[in-house]
Amino acid sequence: MSDAEAARRVRRLARQIESTIPGVLVVNLHPTHIAHTRRLHAAAIALARRPGWVAIGLERYLGWLEARDGTVVELAGSTAIVSAKPPAHDIVLRIPTPRGWRRHELGALAERVEVSLRWTR
16 A cells, blocks of 8 residues: 555544544554655644544553543433543543534543533534
């Protein structure tokens, strides 16, 4: 696969993840290959800078997966109560609305947070 095709695939997969269910996109970049993969590196960097996307290393990702297993979302009327043990990072809720999905970034979650599910524009 060419560098240009790899960059196109990253952008296409990112759009697919954004328009459907949440997902993870893993890009294995290595500094020794940058001369052959400049477009792929640029696409990955641009994606990491977009709202709702986070660039993390493997160790932090594995910790995130572990924390995700301890994250609980409870519904109380029109409020979501989110708690995490152990603390979780980079948590994003996708909330359905009449006009599509609303993203609510919680960032770092140490204990518990309440999020309104009411959507007004």
